[in-house]
Amino acid sequence: MTVGPVTMSRFSVSAMTVLALGLGLAAFGPASDAAAHAFGKRYDLPLPLWLWVAGAGAAVALSFVVSAVFLKHGGARGPEVSVRLSPWAGRAVRAVSLFLFFLVLAACFFGNPETLDNFAPTFVWVIWWVGFAFIAALFGNIWDAANPWAALFGYAHAWAGRPAPRMAYPGGLGHWPAVALFITFAWMELVADAGEDPRALGPLILVYSAITWTGMAVFGRDVWLRHGEVFHNVFWLLARFAPFEGSDGRLRLRLPSTGLVTEQPASLSQTVFILVLLTSVTFDGILETPAWRDWLVWLNETRLLHGPLEEIGSRGINVLRVVKSFALVALPAVIVLVYGLFAWLTARAGGGGVSGLRAAGWFAFSLVPIAIAYHLSHYYSYLMIAGQNMAPLLSDPFGFGWDLFGTAAIRPDFTLVKAKTVWFLSVTAIVAGHVAAVYLAHETALKIFPGRRRALISQIPMMILMIGYTMISLWVLSQPIVSSGAGMNM
Amino acid sequence: MPKALETLKVTEGDRVEIVFTSDAAMELHLHGIDKTVRLTPGAPVTLAFTANHAGRFPMESHVGKRHVSVLYIEVHPQ
Numbered sequence: 054m055t056v057g058p059v060t061m062s063r064f065s066v067s068a069m070t071v072l073a074l075g076l077g078l079a080a081f082g083p084a085s086d087a088a089a090h091a092f093g094k095r096y097d098l099p100l101p102l103w104l105w106v107a108g109a110g111a112a113v114a115l116s117f118v119v120s121a122v123f124l125k126h127g128g129a130r131g132p133e134v135s136v137r138l139s140p141w142a143g144r145a146v147r148a149v150s151l152f153l154f155f156l157v158l159a160a161c162f163f164g165n166p167e168t169l170d171n172f173a174p175t176f177v178w179v180i181w182w183v184g185f186a187f188i189a190a191l192f193g194n195i196w197d198a199a200n201p202w203a204a205l206f207g208y209a210h211a212w213a214g215r216p217a218p219r220m221a222y223p224g225g226l227g228h229w230p231a232v233a234l235f236i237t238f239a240w241m242e243l244v245a246d247a248g249e250d251p252r253a254l255g256p257l258i259l260v261y262s263a264i265t266w267t268g269m270a271v272f273g274r275d276v277w278l279r280h281g282e283v284f285h286n287v288f289w290l291l292a293r294f295a296p297f298e299g300s301d302g303r304l305r306l307r308l309p310s311t312g313l314v315t316e317q318p319a320s321l322s323q324t325v326f327i328l329v330l331l332t333s334v335t336f337d338g339i340l341e342t343p344a345w346r347d348w349l350v351w352l353n354e355t356r357l358l359h360g361p362l363e364e365i366g367s368r369g370i371n372v373l374r375v376v377k378s379f380a381l382v383a384l385p386a387v388i389v390l391v392y393g394l395f396a397w398l399t400a401r402a403g404g405g406g407v408s409g410l411r412a413a414g415w416f417a418f419s420l421v422p423i424a425i426a427y428h429l430s431h432y433y434s435y436l437m438i439a440g441q442n443m444a445p446l447l448s449d450p451f452g453f454g455w456d457l458f459g460t461a462a463i464r465p466d467f468t469l470v471k472a473k474t475v476w477f478l479s480v481t482a483i484v485a486g487h488v489a490a491v492y493l494a495h496e497t498a499l500k501i502f503p504g505r506r507r508a509l510i511s512q513i514p515m516m517i518l519m520i521g522y523t524m525i526s527l528w529v530l531s532q533p534i535v536s537s538g539a540g541m542n543m
Numbered sequence: 544m545p546k547a548l549e550t551l552k553v554t555e556g557d558r559v560e561i562v563f564t565s566d567a568a569m570e571l572h573l574h575g576i577d578k579t580v581r582l583t584p585g586a587p588v589t590l591a592f593t594a595n596h597a598g599r600f601p602m603e604s605h606v607g608k609r610h611v612s613v614l615y616i617e618v619h620p621q
Contacts, residue, residue: 060560096599468595
């Protein structure tokens with residue numbers, strides 16, 4: 054190893070500073086914001102400015118290239134390739150999934166209560182929630198075969214003699230149950246950190262199972278999957294981007310992202326679901342930016358709110374959580390309004406034949422690639438580093454000191470993920486996601502607006518929106534990661 | 544009122560030495576690089592390590608169960 058130049062530095066810490074930072078957090082609530090944060094800690098370097106500029110520039114330039122290509126040639130058509138899928142493929146996926154489902158529950162209730170010594174938190178959050186999203190988006194929707202709730206309900210339903218659903222699903226309810234459950238899930242994950250404690254995670258899984266099975270029993274399995282099962286909706290949506298699609302026992306190959314060109318516009322509830330999904334991914338990144346911390350400091354110091362916040366804090370409520378909860382709802386609300394405005398502008402620019410609401414539904418799917426790209430960039434190193442914890446956890450899933458496969462002593466190796474790899478992967482993914490989004494929106498515009506000229510004009514507002522969204526994604530990556538509670542002091 | 548947290552920027556492969564002084568007894572832990580320094584009032588303590596891998600690592604003071612970041616060390620790739 055070459056030893057480079059020596060960097061000498063002096064740093065003095067005063068107890069007052071630490072106390073002020075610490076007490077600041079304390080004043081904002083009794084629960085520790087950071088006690089469990091060794092789980093999911095990220096050491097990513099902020100994106101350097103030159104790469105940010107290059108990425109942003111490429112996004113803008115390529116937007117126009119896509120437009121120009123459309124002007125000349127129209128949409129692209131993919132090859133039709135498909136292979137027959139053995140029914141054993143689905144059965145094997147289901148068997149593994151059910152085994153893991155019961156292993157997670159057993160680990161939650163009977164395993165070691167320490168987050169990192171228990172299989173459940175790392176498996177659920179890192180491998181399943183982050184990893185499965187990658188698989189869904191880049192490969193295909195394996196969740197359809199793996200969904201343990203659907204499988205278990207199916208067995209129970211068959212055993213009970215296949216009773217008919219109790220009632221017809223109220224049409225007006227749309228995807229709203231999935232929206233409400235997703236916001237609750239995002240709150241648990243990003244605000245309450247509820248899932249880090251195995252003893253809290255177990256009951257949460259059971260509660261969600263009970264809700265899902267009740268929904269399936271009342272309205273029918275597939276009806277509830279479509280409208281109320283959050284993960285079915287999330288993975289279905291992400292997998293529309295994927296190059297593989299399985300249906301009717303066949304596996305089809307298609308051009309990535311073309312599955313997002315749909316026959317029907319998304320309903321209002323489905324559009325909101327898509328937007329909430331997009332913002333929840335970005336939200337996690339925003340909570341780690343210095344801008345968020347500065348905003349917390351401002352909130353803390355402003356005369357108007359200092360009193361009420363202190364009052365809430367003195368009652369034993371975690372103020373930081375209250376603020377984050379508010380942001381978790383406010384941010385999607387703002388996004389829904391902004392998107393609604395741009396969809397209306399798009400409808401107007403397209404000639405007015407399509408209402409703003411319907412245009413919002415048509416174009417919602419085209420935003421999915423940018424969300425996938427951001428998800429990839431934000432979680433790549435997390436998956437690669439935190440995912441390594443699976444090696445010891447597989448050998449000792451309950452944290453009892455076992456060593457089933459001789460891997461119990463393995464610890465994550467940070468050097469596996471190179472900073473430059475993360476940077477280039479991030480920028481490439483975001484620019485590629487942006488291009489896919491612009492392409493999809495153009496394809497959709499050609500379908501719903503009369504004539505190529507109208508369709509292209511309609512894309513000016515949509516393109517501005519997408520460039521804005523891409524810029525925000527890149528901006529978040531260019532910000533140094535700071536812990537989201539630090540800096541709050543009273 | 545603490546000001547914005549300081550960030551020390553170094554390059555991969557650098558030998559880093561930081562001299563800490565404190566007016567109170569405390570323990571600082573450098574996450575990721577996994578180094579701990581124990582400080583006593585008035586006595587400077589040197590933390591030395593070679594920055595082997597790139598990343599942004601928080602140095603935290605452990606106050607009870609709470610971890611408070613006091614300094615960030617950014618190791619940039621060569």
